[in-house]
Amino acid sequence: MSAETWPPVPTRITEAEVAVGEQVARGGASTVFSIAGPRKTLLYKKYTKPRDADELDGLVATYAGWDAKTLGHVRRTLAWPVATVGEGGQAVGALVVRAAAHFQFTLPSGRMRVRDFNFLLYEKRSEKLGVPRATDREKVDLLRALLDVLSWLDERGFVHEDLASHNLLWKLDPAEVFVLDCDSLRPLSSESSAPLYTTVDWTDPRVLSEEVGRPDRASTSYVLGLLVPRVLVSPHWYPGDALPPERLPAALTELVVRASGPAGSRPSLMEWERGLAKASAQTTGTVVEPAPVGDPAAVRRADRWIFAGGLLLGALFAIFVLARLW
Structure with a gap:
């Protein structure tokens, strides 16, 4: 994947910085949005109720610590959380990897x-x-x-x-x-x-x-x-x-x-x-x-x-x- 396809994403981001696009799905525990701009390889999962951010932060930190080869594997196989969308000490959502077109x-x-x-x-x-x-x-x-x-x-x-x-x-x-x-x-x-x-x-x-x-x-x-x-x-x-x-x-x-x-x-x-x-x-x-x-x-x-x-x-x-x- 090129740097243009996978632009840098902060591990913690506010919802105002997400560039929320159109709603694409709604479930009992979350609502799903596309993301406008260069982060089109990700989606925004907004939680119905804010959650404690610690465990999500841990998954995000794991993703951020991997090398390029490992990240390539993850992006092909797993919808991994790449950023916590946080307000205060709570997670209001997550940015996650999208699946490929095939x-x-x-x-x-x-x-x-x-x-x-x-x-x-x-x-x-x-x-x-x-x-x-x-x-x-x-x-x-x-x-x-x-x-x-x-x-x-x-x-x-x-x-x-x-x-x-x-x-x-x-x-x-x-x-x-x-x-x-x-x-x-x-x-x-x-x-x-x-x-x-x-x-x-x-x-x-x-x-x-x-x-x-x-x-x-x-x-x-x-x-x-x-x-x-x-x-x-x-x-x-x-x-x-x-x-x-x-x-x-x-x-x-x-x-x-x-x-x-x-x-x-x-x-x-x-x-x-x-x-x-x-x-x-x-x-x-x-x-x-x-x-x-x-x-x-x-x-x-x-x-x-x-x-x-x-x-x-x-x-x-x-x-x-x-x-x-x-």
Whole structure:
């Protein structure tokens, strides 16, 4: 990236200095704005309620301390906060990295839409909107690309507290993943007093039951144990459902089962990496139909509602996902 594309940004900035552009999305916890002027590679996420700035400042300081090579990697893969928008000691918002244009596609209406994992999960409906279906091998490649990003974060001591289908963007040729909602990153070495925003259907039961206060490494493995069968078998898969051997590569079966078990027995990211590498060789390289899971009528109803909800969530969280304007 050139200096002109990524102009210097102070780590702390007031809202009056942001050059707020048009509102592009509104959610319960934030409103999203484009940014006028040279900072078009960023978006402004304005929080509905001001937050304590310390934890956001920590993420921003981490970003500011990286070298050019690392920053290039982050900008390609993560919607990282690059500046705290502050008033007094409070954070009223954040400037975050935008996703690249190749994570978007054009709807039949002509509108642009980001391609999140809901378009990978609910592929029959996605195909009607102009998103070609991925082969089983391409899906494994995307899961491996996601694991690369999560492993990179883990090696640097970070856990993502809201891993969910609407927070993951994808593209093929080559397979790439861009992770959103990165103000939900937490250093594993620290506690947090910030409000916890998670997506229930993708959240570790240990967190939901308050066995643990925040998502951790075991929680990341749990989410991978949902993503793998939901991507390769059926979007309606839940722990305890069947794992058809003709659909789920043998290298992944044990890992998926362990991922929903006790935290201490869940696969490490290294184990997931080895399993997905083997799984790539166990796929057919063809487009396959989702396997039947659960009651067919309930599945059809869930398909309609979950897919529609995913589209809505994608719009509400568009802070991270509008493509860069070159």
